[in-house]
Amino acid sequence: MLDETSIALAELPAPLALGRSAEIYPWRDGRVLKLFLRDCRREDILQELSNTRAVSRTGINAASCHGTVEIDGRIGIILDRIDGPSLTKLPESRAGEFFSVPRYLADVHLQIHNEKCPQLQDIRERLISNLDLESLSFLSREEKESIRKYVSSLPAGDRVIHMDYHTENIICAANGRFVIDWMTAAKGHPAMDVAFTYYLMKDAELFPGISLWQKIFYETVRQYILSKYLKRYFRVSGLSRVDLEPWRLPVLLFRLGLWNIESERSKLQFWIRQELQGIPKG
Numbered sequence: 118m119l120d121e122t123s124i125a126l127a128e129l130p131a132p133l134a135l136g137r138s139a140e141i142y143p144w145r146d147g148r149v150l151k152l153f154l155r156d157c158r159r160e161d162i163l164q165e166l167s168n169t170r171a172v173s174r175t176g177i178n179a180a181s182c183h184g185t186v187e188i189d190g191r192i193g194i195i196l197d198r199i200d201g202p203s204l205t206k207l208p209e210s211r212a213g214e215f216f217s218v219p220r221y222l223a224d225v226h227l228q229i230h231n232e233k234c235p236q237l238q239d240i241r242e243r244l245i246s247n248l249d250l251e252s253l254s255f256l257s258r259e260e261k262e263s264i265r266k267y268v269s270s271l272p273a274g275d276r277v278i279h280m281d282y283h284t285e286n287i288i289c290a291a292n293g294r295f296v297i298d299w300m301t302a303a304k305g306h307p308a309m310d311v312a313f314t315y316y317l318m319k320d321a322e323l324f325p326g327i328s329l330w331q332k333i334f335y336e337t338v339r340q341y342i343l344s345k346y347l348k349r350y351f352r353v354s355g356l357s358r359v360d361l362e363p364w365r366l367p368v369l370l371f372r373l374g375l376w377n378i379e380s381e382r383s384k385l386q387f388w389i390r391q392e393l394q395g396i397p398k399g
Contacts, residue, residue, distance in 0.1 A: 165300035219345030240305030252377035274306030
């Protein structure tokens with residue numbers, strides 16, 4: 118049930134941040150309001166609410182949830198305010214930190230994967246349920262059945278996995294590094310989570326509208342961070358790049374299924390078709 122509020126959207130101050138699914142506004146009592154866009158599915162919002170509450174009870178540094186509101190037909194959740202730059206912007210505010218970014222990225226990910234949270238949905242179950250989404254309707258019934266069998270055969274896991282883990286979702290506060298945006302969180306094998314981060318940093322689109330030279334610069338920086346992050350994560354965890362390979366198809370399905378970003382759609386459909394050729398049919 119949503120909490121009552123008499124505030125209209127026009128009465129809110131300027132947003133602190135804008136994202137694909139929500140805007141972040143200052144809220145009373147030193148908190149923030151994460152107000153979801155109108156086209157965000159209600160079930161996804163409620164999933165984030167449930168996940169955030171569950172994760173905040175673990176040893177992970179995450180903002181606590183303090184209820185929900187509805188403003189002009191848009192649903193919002195009220196969270197602790199975490200002040201500080203994202204890991205992406207950390208080098209801008211703290212000179213000399215650039216070369217520490219991959220280590221921070223790996224170490225926080227390792228901390229997440231040390232935690233268990235039985236309340237979260239199994240990632241394999243979520244992947245299978247996502248096959249009914251409109252964004253995956255290009256798949257035939259036979260292909261979906263092959264995917265169901267393949268996903269069911271993947272290694273089980275009971276660790277917290279974020280499933281949207283990248284430098285912009287880590288806030289560097291004075292009292293530690295906090296992870297935000299838990300809508301896609303699940304429980305499962307850490308290799309799935311690392312494989313998704315690999316996709317985000319290697320294959321996902323960069324900022325739209327940037328120049329060619331900006332694209333070259335950001336791509337170079339992104340690949341440097343990815344390389345160093347993987348090296349540290351693999352060394353500490355004992356996993357290897359080989360462990361990520363079985364999760365390539367699930368990553369592509371998860372990305373297209375939930376986000377369905379127009380500029381990525383054709384590319385993801387092509388890659389999914391490629392990966393399907395390597396799994397048993399029927």
